[in-house]
Amino acid sequence: MIELSVARLNKRFGGNHVLKDVSFEIKGPEMIGLIGPNGAGKTTLTNVLDGAVKPNSGTVYLNGTRIDQLAPFQVANIGLGRTFQITRSFRRMTVLENLYVPALALGKSHRIAEIHERAMEVLEFLTMGHLRNEYARALSGGQQKLLELGRLLMLDPNIIILDEPFAGVHPRLLDIIYGYIRRVNENGTAIIIISHQMDSIFSLCKRLLVLNYGDLIADDTPDKVKADPVVIKAYLGTEEDYTGTGQSSEIQTDPSHG
Amino acid sequence: MGLAIVLFFMAFPFFYSAGNYDYVMHICIIGFFYAILASSWSMLAGYAGQFSFGHMAFMGLGAYTTALFCHYLFISPEPTGLCTEFAFGDYYLILKNPIGVTSTTLTQDCLSQAMDNWNGSVEVKPMPVWLGVMLGSLVGGIFGLLIGLLVLRLRAAYLALFTLGFSEILRATISAEIMITRGQAGIELPSLFENGITIFGHAFSKTDKIPPYFVMFFLLLGCLALMTWLSRSRFGLFVRALREDEDAAAALGVNTTRYKILVFVITSMMAATAGAVQAHYVTIVTPNNIMILQMSIVVAMAVIGGVENFVAAAIGAILIEFALEMLRTSFNIGGVEIDMTIWRLVFFGAVLMLTLRFARNGLLPPLIEYFTRGHVASETTAQRTVDDADTPSVRPVGGSE
Numbered sequence: 001m002i003e004l005s006v007a008r009l010n011k012r013f014g015g016n017h018v019l020k021d022v023s024f025e026i027k028g029p030e031m032i033g034l035i036g037p038n039g040a041g042k043t044t045l046t047n048v049l050d051g052a053v054k055p056n057s058g059t060v061y062l063n064g065t066r067i068d069q070l071a072p073f074q075v076a077n078i079g080l081g082r083t084f085q086i087t088r089s090f091r092r093m094t095v096l097e098n099l100y101v102p103a104l105a106l107g108k109s110h111r112i113a114e115i116h117e118r119a120m121e122v123l124e125f126l127t128m129g130h131l132r133n134e135y136a137r138a139l140s141g142g143q144q145k146l147l148e149l150g151r152l153l154m155l156d157p158n159i160i161i162l163d164e165p166f167a168g169v170h171p172r173l174l175d176i177i178y179g180y181i182r183r184v185n186e187n188g189t190a191i192i193i194i195s196h197q198m199d200s201i202f203s204l205c206k207r208l209l210v211l212n213y214g215d216l217i218a219d220d221t222p223d224k225v226k227a228d229p230v231v232i233k234a235y236l237g238t239e240e241d242y243t244g245t246g247q248s249s250e251i252q253t254d255p256s257h258g
Numbered sequence: 259m260g261l262a263i264v265l266f267f268m269a270f271p272f273f274y275s276a277g278n279y280d281y282v283m284h285i286c287i288i289g290f291f292y293a294i295l296a297s298s299w300s301m302l303a304g305y306a307g308q309f310s311f312g313h314m315a316f317m318g319l320g321a322y323t324t325a326l327f328c329h330y331l332f333i334s335p336e337p338t339g340l341c342t343e344f345a346f347g348d349y350y351l352i353l354k355n356p357i358g359v360t361s362t363t364l365t366q367d368c369l370s371q372a373m374d375n376w377n378g379s380v381e382v383k384p385m386p387v388w389l390g391v392m393l394g395s396l397v398g399g400i401f402g403l404l405i406g407l408l409v410l411r412l413r414a415a416y417l418a419l420f421t422l423g424f425s426e427i428l429r430a431t432i433s434a435e436i437m438i439t440r441g442q443a444g445i446e447l448p449s450l451f452e453n454g455i456t457i458f459g460h461a462f463s464k465t466d467k468i469p470p471y472f473v474m475f476f477l478l479l480g481c482l483a484l485m486t487w488l489s490r491s492r493f494g495l496f497v498r499a500l501r502e503d504e505d506a507a508a509a510l511g512v513n514t515t516r517y518k519i520l521v522f523v524i525t526s527m528m529a530a531t532a533g534a535v536q537a538h539y540v541t542i543v544t545p546n547n548i549m550i551l552q553m554s555i556v557v558a559m560a561v562i563g564g565v566e567n568f569v570a571a572a573i574g575a576i577l578i579e580f581a582l583e584m585l586r587t588s589f590n591i592g593g594v595e596i597d598m599t600i601w602r603l604v605f606f607g608a609v610l611m612l613t614l615r616f617a618r619n620g621l622l623p624p625l626i627e628y629f630t631r632g633h634v635a636s637e638t639t640a641q642r643t644v645d646d647a648d649t650p651s652v653r654p655v656g657g658s659e
Contacts, residue, residue: 050509076511084509090502092566093495101499104492105511130641133634151510 002063002158002190003027004049004080009058009068011044018044019055020214026159026192031185033201033222034161034194036211037235042194043085045211046161050082051075063158077106079158083165085194087144091137095128098136098147102155115154122150127176142173149180159190166197178204198236202226210235259629260569267475271468283467289579290474291536293572294481296559298528300571301485304560305494306521307501309414311553312405312421313529315428316398318548320530321537322432323397324390325445330354333383338372352382358437384448391534398530399523406522410515413504422550429548444544447537470539477535478572481528485568488524497521558610564620573622582606 004026011019018041026032034042047053049060051072060068067075081102090098099119100112123129126146131139136147145165152160165177181204185191192209195201201208201222208225210218212234218225225231271283299313332352337343342353354369366374373382405424409417432439439445449464450473456462462469488494496517499507508514537543546552556575563574585602588595613621 052505052509071513071515072505072508073511073513076509082509084506088503088506090499090506092502093498097495097498101495101507101512102510104495105507105513130638133631134638155510 001027002029002188003061004063004159004190005059005061006049007059007061009045009048009060010056011041011048011053012056018214019048019058022058022211022214022216024209024216024219026190029185029188029190030207031181031205032190032192033205033208034192034211035196035198035201035208035235037213039213040211040235041214042211043163046082046163046192046194049075049080049161073105076102076155076157080161081152081155081157081159082161083145083148083152083163085163085167087141087148089136089139089144089147092135094133094135095123095139095147096132099123099150099154102151106155119150119154122153125153126150126180142169145169146173146176146180149177153184157189159192160184161192161194163194164196165193166195166200174200263573264479271471280467283471285580285583286576287467287471287474287539288536289576290471290478291532291539292556292559292575292579294474294478294532295529295556296563296575297478297485297568297572298481298525298532299556300560300563300565300568301488301497302521302525303557304565304567304571305489305501306497306518308409308518308521309418310405310409310421310522311418311550311557312425313525313556314548314553315421315425316402316526316529317533317536318428318432318543318545319401320391320394320398320533321543321547322439322445323394323530324387324534325447325537325543326438327390327393328385328387328447329445330356331385332369333385334380336376336380338368340368340372356437359440359443384452387448387450387452387538390447391531391538394534394537395527395531398533399527402523402526402530403519405526406519409522410518425548425550425553429545432545432548439545442545444542447541447543449541450535450538470535473535474532474539477532481532482569482572484524484528489568493517493520558606560620562609562613562621564623564626566619567623567626570620570622570626574620578606 006025007023009019009022010017022041022045034045036042044053048055048068051067051070051074055068058068059066062075062078062080065078067078067080070078090101093101096116096119099122100115103115103118120129120132123132126149128143128146128150131143136144139147149162149165162181165181166174169177178200181191181193193201193205205222208218208220208222209216210225210228210231217234218228218231220228226236267286270286274282276282295313295317299310302313303309330353332354334343334350334352335348337345337350338352341355344351344353352369354367357365357367369382373380405421409420412420433441435441436443450470451462451464454461454463454466455469457469496507496512499510499512500514500517504514533547559575559578560571562578563572564570582602585598585605588598590596617624
């Protein structure tokens with residue numbers, strides 16, 4: 001059973017109050033979208049959950065273990081994995097070596113043959129088997145994103161946070177990423193997706209968290225969030241905000257980039 | 259290839275006969291010494307991404323530890339009554355009092371006075387050299403641990419400056435503590451084999467080059483073997499991940515603190531051991547051994563050889579040591595005397611600059627890559643062709659279990 005409990009989380013950077021009493025819970029393998037304008041605190045929240053940043057106050061429990069004061073490697077050991085907004089593959093290591101790192105770090109297996117077999121399965125799943133011996137720096141941006149997702153599969157976590165998994169990805173690779181997300185979720189992993197691509201978020205997630213300058217202003221289903229006037233005002237905007245003429249009939253992607 | 263190089267150096271002292279035998283063997287020994295330093299620094303900087311400029315300081319710590327140990331501690335069957343001494347069993351551990359650089363004819367140390375009093379009737383034994391070397395290695399490791407802990411949060415230029423500061427502080431302290439370290443005069447040490455050694459029935463004197471040649475060579479082989487094993491283990495994988503992206507490595511479960519400290523301790527111990535052995539080979543150690551110039555030579559050797567490959571760094575160090583010695587010979591061009599004792603360093607600097615500009619990963623790794631990874635590109639292409647033939651469209655969603 002997956003249970004993440006975030007209670008009254010606060011984080012300040014100098015005078016910038018980035019997270020203000022943020023509280024929410026995740027129970028079971030939910031698929032959650034975390035949205036909000038730039039500077040809303042999404043990445044800071046991810047960094048706090050991952051252990052990279054310590055909160056000023058508040059608590060985070062994962063499956064009954066308090067994790068807000070632990071180091072990132074300890075949080076990963078307890079079962080929370082993440083990707084980064086800007087892809088951070090190990091560029092001067094081969095694709096296979098990139099996948100070996102989490103498997104060996106968490107001691108999932110001590111037999112390299114077993115780890116290799118698992119890594120090859122992951123690469124085949126991501127349609128990257130032929131690239132196994134290439135250095136990660138030789139991959140395209142989209143392939144590096146896939147590699148990051150592959151590393152998370154090797155980690156086998158309870159909860160995954162994907163920070164902008166769709167940004168700058170070719171539509172063909174997007175299909176693979178969608179497939180990855182759905183399959184991992186079906187296998188019992190809770191997933192939090194941070195993205196500005198609303199069509200992707202709305203098609204994948206059954207629950208949305210909306211942050212606005214440190215405040216969690218909504219925690220509901222996509223339909224209710226879309227209709228929430230507070231969210232519309234803070235983030236989604238109205239049709240006129242996009243077209244200026246009311247010509248568009250649906251919410252566009254990436255409304256707040258920049 | 260590697261085996262051929264090892265066999266060549268194993269046999270070299272026995273077939274070399276082109277003259278200047280002792281000098282050439284000496285260059286080999288110093289080459290091996292620099293190879294240990296350059297390769298261990300490449301493990302620290304090239305593999306783990308920890309650009310420390312304190313490597314020669316660890317070397318100096320090893321050298322000074324064994325120097326002080328062998329200079330101040332002795333074992334005597336009789337108490338001197340003059341020195342600080344500790345009884346153990348039938349013997350006494352004598353701690354000689356420091357007298358700095360004062361002439362022994364004016365102010366003798368307590369042990370010399372006791373020896374005069376005994377008039378040759380008591381035999382005082384020096385401490386074993388191997389114990390001094392082991393202590394040097396241990397002290398290097400302890401300081402590696404401390405520095406590793408102190409620099410945990412430092413990266414790139416900050417780490418380089420911090421370790422440079424540590425190195426200079428150590429050098430200044432050794433220079434200043436004249437009473438204990440004898441300052442710039444340096445401390446003399448017993449030779450590696452002070453009483454000579456007999457190997458396979460052949461007696462070698464303490465000045466023979468073959469015993470120290472093989473001691474340094476086997477130390478180099480030991481260090482390279484250890485680093486090869488480490489680089490192929492999870493340690494090697496994790497420190498490279500650490501170099502690539504510390505935050506990402508931590509997020510994937512790597513205890514980055516542990517591996518950062520471990521790599522400092524291991525490489526510091528290697529440098530300290532090399533320093534201790536080299537000190538016993540040249541039989542004197544001075545603060546100049548820790549000068550920043552020495553560190554820059556090690557860095558340059560590793561960079562020219564190949565900083566991300568410790569074997570390349572070691573080979574680079576040996577080749578450069580030989581090249582620098584060969585370039586000592588001055589020559590005439592159209593009646594103009596070129597003083598190579600000065601110009602050889604210009605040549606060295608130029609090679610370094612050209613390497614950094616045109617072969618950032620060193621001169622040897624492209625060759626090594628050609629032999630070890632030359633097949634990868636064609637394999638990737640061939641495999642992609644097979645995959646494309648097998649997969650008409652986007653592969654269906656696979657399983658994570």
